[in-house]
Amino acid sequence: MHRSPLALAALSTIAVPGLDVHHVQGALAPDGIDSAVAVDADGRRWVVRAPRTPAAGAALEAEAAFLAGVTDHVDSGALPFVVPRAAGSAPLPGAGRAIVHPEPPGHPLDVQRLVPGPGLTASVGRAVAAVHELPVALVEASGHPVYSAEEYRQRRLSEVDEAARTGRVPATLLRRWERALEDVSLWRFRPVITHCALSSDSILVQAGQVSAVLDFFEVQVGDPADDLAWLLASMPDESADSLMEAYQLRRTELIDPHLLERAALAGELALARWLLHGVRTQRPEVVEDAVGMLRDLDRAATELGDAGATGPVPPRPGPTVADEAAAQGPDDGEPAVQEPDYEHATPRPHADEPTTSYAVVTPDAGSGDDVAPADGTTPSKED
Template identity: 50%
Template structure:
């Protein structure tokens, strides 16, 4: 149930004995899962109280509390360059669950329009996300939060696409686009990492040009790092993306992930399908209509765009014969031709010096001269004395094959599908459509 700010303030005094609240302060927000209110105490200190609005959110908050105990250690030991909420007290709710009170963290919510090219806040953001992804996955797993390998995450996405398709509200062009990307095995060779799972401007605090804190960690899991870059791909200024991606890549110890941004593009598009499913599951018709309109707009935007992860085939021009020995070593040979060449070589007697001289005199005669009157010099002749036929000559242009795509058929919607009854098994970018998707319709072609 949604409470007034004063009611939440009263809960805060229960959670933190001796807390003397004198006023409410920002943030004061509520979505379908949580209600949050800022408070000011008599000593001038700022607090935040966060209360779940339904049992599933309450269960997720308990998982976050367990995670925060691990993350605080990572911050204090210098492995995270930003702070996280530090719970101080809890207040039981009459309907079940409990609210969490903590000291407000330093910083203001990120303003995406302030992200610029080059070093600065954009690079700081890329490094901060990379630092979270560099955490040991055990930090998340030990808190009892979900862990997905690359294939299980891919299959969950396929199940969501199937469920969205059954609504009849997703354009077929988008379904085909997503299915091709999800069936392209080359895109899904990544190492799972800790993932925030719900990054948005209001969940990233900034102070003095650096990232000072991350908030709302109830969606953390081990999975695809591309999830935490999708929101930036969809809404950040386009000229800031290179700086974010470069700083992120340099801060990752495992090296570059060649398909990271391709998967991030896919995740940003699937966020609209998840928004649609949220409306369908909760019978919220305005949400369904909003998501349907956005999906149609996206289908128009990407109608002429290449597929996700699609790359032009590489064409190698002017193939040099000097490369031939390495390539020909692996080339298939005709067994009959090899046998004939071997027999001919054995039947040919060795030439004596006199025979070679006689052959030279015979070749010099005019009756034996070639039609053009010009004979190749010894330097120009092939080492083996045999010139290739036209059929054996290397092609002037070779085209490399396209990246192999996994063969597949129809993906099963039921197999590997999510168990939506279990809170820790629900993987999404947030139950509410992020503000950057609602306010900014820039699902750009990457």
């Protein structure tokens, strides 16, 4: 069932005894999860998330189990940033629970501000490397996937075969991908913990450094190249050396000679997965979007003389959280959203998104509507 921000705010008061919520605003979250930010009497911001489906509930629980193990590494300084730390939970009707944590500090990363040098770009490289240095037992204990290098290569081969069967992938791309995947020398790497969903919204920045990393729903043990693919495709080309130098200095493993080749290939194969997503979910608009990007990639590779897996990497397909927010447009009568100041970043202010004051009445955990606005009116079902 869908839960409004009001219902989520009420659940947060159950999860965190004594929490006095004065404001609440909706927040974007992964598919199948409702999310809101509740602001208490002292101005502290709390994120509350509740699953709508059993699958989303399982993903939320797996992430919570992983993050519970990661907090020791944050406290010890092994991770140079914070992660969401659960402050409490509230049971939901049937099964599952809502989980509440303080909102981590920082603003979403703007990859176009990654410039050469030892500043933010190096901080991002060190942050990614620190995730890759975490003990793989954390993933094994939380129930996320664990792959050997050979298992991972075979998995990617299967995806290419499935994409080929759609008949929508250019033959030259298929041949190039198959050559790279059949070259076992490229796939001799030590599997590490990978985030697998890095984006501008999952990396937060404060005072020119990475302050937090969010959304570990897709974490697994696999190829470190996956986490570098989006960054290298999105950031300015002249900054890539600074990022990779900081990344390599933070890693304890010997240099992987084919890391960048696999990162480029991972970026290309993301388009194949986007195509398969559209086919599996029967969404023609996604299929056509993926086909268009595959054609553009094929055309670019042809113009460069079929450079292979070291050629240009396309951006991650599909809408980002920022894209979805922009598509909704501003609410009438609400103040414009302020662009964050990346040079003097502070924790996200209350004015980042419109908020509304509510008197939050703690309902029974099974209710989603027993919350009333401060003006005494009754919230509609659309809230």
